[in-house]
Amino acid sequence: MSGPDRGRGRNREGRPARRGTPRRPAPLRPVAGAKPVDRARRAAFEVLRQVHDRGAYANLALPALLGEWSLSGRDAAFATELCYGTLRATGTLDAVLAAGSNRPLSKVDGPVRDALRLGAYQLLYTRVPAHAAVSTTVALARSASGAGSASFANAVLRRVSTSDLPGWLERLAPTDDAAGLAVRYAHPEWIVRALGDALGGDEGDLTAALTADNERPAVHLAARPGRTTAAELAERVGGTVGRLSPYAVYLPGGAPGDLAEIRDGRAQVQDEGSQLVTLALADAPLDGPDVRWLDLCAGPGGKAALLGSLAAQRGARLTAVEVTEHRATLVGKAVAGLPVDVLHADGRTVGERPELPAGGFDRVLLDAPCTGLGALRRRPEARWRRQESDLDDLVALQRELLAAACRAVRPGGLIGYVTCSPHPAETTAQIAALLADQPGLTQLDARAALDAVTPEAVQGLGEGPAVQLWPHRHGTDAMFLALLRRDAGE
Ligand SMILES: C[S@@+](CC[C@H](N)C(=O)[O-])C[C@H]1O[C@@H](n2cnc3c(N)ncnc32)[C@H](O)[C@@H]1O
Structure with missing residues (x-):
């Protein structure tokens, strides 16, 4: 996954995104004589405003709002479909709306623009009757911005409704x-x-x-090694044992945070691909001592908790480093009771502080901050917020962290370089540049390491020696794993 704050420089309205707890937008003004908009649409609209006006994350803002407004069942499902669907499709909706509008979308008030997106989404992507999509959008625009905006929204959506989605795509x-x-x-x-x-x-x-x-991913759980098994967990939560990771369970639905197994630390929410790359590093053959492990970018702690559980079984100890204080605290919570030392520090300080001695670790995980292009399914707004210009800074940071990982590993030890992005600049090109710069490193076949930890052979891992997982091939996030060994005697 990507670093938490990267790419959040500007919101979609071009203003700097404000951080911290997003403030709720002002409630809609009731309009005399107008039919009130149902709460599901209002909830979706409110979250769109929080995302575009305040830089909020929909996957955090929506569940919070549903809870606050006590929306459940069909209302919650409808609000979720509208909110996530509209956010994912924003670029396409904007192209259609621009074609149906007599003024540039950038000149339209933010709330009216979001109401229009919600309306166009219903018209083009759902079976909501056109009259309901239009009338609720007009009502949202009127309460947010007055009668002029209402008639503008009405005119634009009438033009949008003259064609279905395939027709618009054919044209645009x-x-x-x-x-x-x-x-x-x-x-x-x-x-x-x-x-x-x-x-x-x-x-x-x-x-x-x-x-x-564009599809909503299934929720994956990891049964924590030594605390429960995938079979036991699947039985208790009504899930299915995973296909690729021996610890994975697929959850049919619901809120995983409510599960007792998550609350008491027997399991965690974790994409199966994240489990696989972590297990491949932990199990790859290693000569010599195998007790000092390092996670150089650990927040919020999913991989650290899995590594820590394995370390507990094998008599090893993990140092988990995280530069952001809040995320270091999350790591501490995730690894409670496991043989893990959490260090709030910059991973690039290897060799400069006693807790991070050069050559001091047998296995090093670098799950680097990245663009997160491999997890777009999970964050509906992320694709529009992330900018190509973010790439240069991220690639430079990854390079420095890779250099630190190389300093940290002992001769003969292993590094697992992981990104939740398949972007070549962050993956294959990054590793090619490292191997060209740093003598004394050997790249291992990560596909073999991955195969060794899965119950069934995994197809479609790429040309190697690195592994590239994909949502459409493996049902996982698009995780990348390169395995490197520091040559003995180096
Ligand atoms: C991809 S996330 C790691 C996800 C984590 N391994 C997990 O499975 O939960 C990258 C993390 O690196 C942290 N980070 C960014 N720069 C760092 C640095 N210089 N040193 C240590 N951590 C850093 C970010 O704050 C973020 O929490």
Whole structure:
């Protein structure tokens, strides 16, 4: 996953995103004589405002609002569909709305723009009757911004409703190049190009990857080794044992935070791909001592908790480093009771402080801050918030952290370089540059290491020696893993 605050510099309205707990927008003004908008649509609208006006994360803001407004069952499901669907499809909706509007969308008030997106989403992507989509959008626009905005919204949505989605796509995105695919599959064009490069130019594969980004992922749990098993956990939570990780359980639905097994530390929410890359590093063959482990970028602590559970079984000890204080605290909570020392520090200080001695570790995990392009399914707004210009700083930080990981590992020891992004600049190119710069490193076949930890052979891992997982192939986030050994005697 990406670093928490990266790419949050500006909101979609071009203003600097404010941080901290997002303030709720002012409640909608009741309008005399107007039918009130149902609470599900209002909840979706409120969260869109928080995301676009305040830089909030929908996957945190929406559950909080649903709880606050006591929305459950069908209302909660409808609000979630509208909110997440509208956020994912924002670029495509904006292209359609721009074509249906007589003024640039950038000149439209933020609340009216969000109401229009919500309305266009219902018209183009759902079976909501057109009259309901239009009338509720007009009501939202009126209460947020007055009668003039209401008639503007009415006119725009009437034009949008003159065609269905395939018709609009045919008109706005007739080509199959990156620009056309960007509109068709609701991704920024630079992300379409990056995914295409990572997939090696196979168009069918690319459209499958783009499609998978628009689907809601299943919730994956990891049974903590030594505390429970996948079979036991699946039975208790009514889930299914995972296909690829021996600790994975797929959850049918519901709020995983409510599960007793999560609260008491027997299990954690963790993508199966994250489990796999962690296990591949932990189990890769290693000569010599194997008791000092390091997680150089540990927050919020998912991989540290899995490594810590394995360390407890094997008599090893993990040092978990995290630069952000709040996230270091989360790591502390995640690893409670495990043989893990949490260090609130910059991972680049290896060799400069006694807790991070140069050559002091047998296995080093570097789960680097990255663009997070491999987890777009989980954060509906992330693809529009992340900018291509974020890449340079991230790649430079990854390079420095990789250098630190190389200093930290002992001769003969192993490094696992992981990103939740398939972007070549963060993955294959990063490793190629490292190997060109640093003598005394050998890249191992991570596919073999991964195969050794899975109950069934995993297909489609890429050309190697690194591993690239994909949502459309493996049902996991698009995790990348390169395994490196520091040559003995180096
Ligand atoms: C991809 S996330 C790690 C996810 C984590 N391994 C897990 O599985 O829960 C990257 C983390 O690196 C942290 N980070 C960024 N720069 C860092 C640095 N210089 N030193 C240590 N941690 C850093 C970020 O705050 C973020 O928590």
